[in-house]
Amino acid sequence: MRLATVLHESATRAARVEGNELVLLPAKDLRELLQHADWRKRAAANGQRQPLDLAKVAPPVPAPDKILCLGLNFREHIAEAKRQIPEFPALFAKFPGSLTSARGPIVLPHRTVSVQNDWEIELCVVVQGRVRNADPEQARQHIAGFTISNDISVRDWQARNPTVLTGKVWESSTPVGPWMTTPDELGDMASLELVCEVDGQVVQRGLVGDMVFAAEDVISYASAFITLEPGDLILMGTPAGTAMGRTPSPWLRPGQKVTSRISKLGELVNECVEGPAPATQRWLTKKKEPQTS
């Protein structure tokens, strides 16, 4: 089953995707739908049909309670970033306002603020049910489904502090979507391929099987310290091939098109645009910062 949140009559609605059609569901978005224990039954119900218009697809969960992200989770990317395989998932957070849709613009910083804009295609997990203190086997039952994301990163701002947050949460910079696919449609996850293209040229290619921590590991880990809620998102880290890992770094520029594709999950197609001018020079980077991942 493929489930989306779509723009409909100046609001959002949950919907099932069937080929080129949508079936509208009685919930304002996927988070509200997932709050029902019988969400699978509700999601399979009949409803008003209309053509699928990808321009009107919102992020599957437009306002999650939590967005967790892994920093270093693909072995080839860890090597590229010259880092060690972490003993525990390296987690940071994003905010709902950081998200954008499957065809929405990726808003880069104004050119006077940063030009070090990088791509990071990522598998994104959607949580179902409330989860606290689950072992990985229990945690697996709390995977509602998977979608695609791109953790666009502003590298010089990311490197300002080891917490990385300020490079990762720029407004409308992280596309997610186009829909969530339930695990029963995916078979062996390890063979799913992630491909990121910039202006039609492949820049990242990796396999889900290269991940150090699987979705159920990260749900289990996070549930050791906090209750995960229905609709929470987990971005699972990126494969090798980032701009940061190349010399010179081919940073993303306004006007470029980023395509993020994962086998069986569809694709994101987002144009980069330039964000608003800063209000003050005070927060600009004064000198070359060392780059970290």
Next chain:
Amino acid sequence: MRLATVLHESATRAARVEGNELVLLPAKDLRELLQHADWRKRAAANGQRQPLDLAKVAPPVPAPDKILCLGLNFREHIAEAKRQIPEFPALFAKFPGSLTSARGPIVLPHRTVSVQNDWEIELCVVVQGRVRNADPEQARQHIAGFTISNDISVRDWQARNPTVLTGKVWESSTPVGPWMTTPDELGDMASLELVCEVDGQVVQRGLVGDMVFAAEDVISYASAFITLEPGDLILMGTPAGTAMGRTPSPWLRPGQKVTSRISKLGELVNECVEGPAPATQRWLTKKKEPQTS
């Protein structure tokens, strides 16, 4: 004006605090109240009065859109942690579920998971209006008020990754409250004193004037990359005196009472309790980790 969110008839309500009385306001919490441009007028209105019962005070904003926290912002604490004064605010995030109330329990990890529990009294800023690309002077107009928080930190989990998140977001570990006080009641902020006590013994004492970045600086900085929303919280970092900075470290234990007091803002009084047992041994710390701030 002092504004709180209180438990009332199995829900929450915004309320004005007047001495030992509450005046109930027509909003479910302070975040909803702050979403109105005329919130100051609404907050000053008449309403049903009832005695103030501190046991029924919720966090002022129980579910903020964003919780931003500063890692290193008091000069004496930076020295204690043997770190440099940061050029930019060192930001990380918390989740709504990490918060607890002014008299609620602080839930520490189960003893088999961690015993490295530390206190960090902090000034907490509440945002009003929507803020994007504000300079510090404009940002100052977006301070709704101030309250008290304690950024209880699980040091070995914090040290697992430089992103610090996993030490900072434990469920029901961060008390906030008891109410928000508007800036007009506070006069010169620099002379406000922060005091943290454990079982009646002073462990931290610092002045707001020792902060590297003021509230308006951090609002301005964050607004360079994302829109701050009404009710967003910013925890402003902690003064010196943490357990981490002492040898041996007198970690917090279940049964201990933490009092967090800031001049003119009231006080938090929270008992430490032990959290639930883990579901798996997989995520336990295997060896002594180096401690970082």
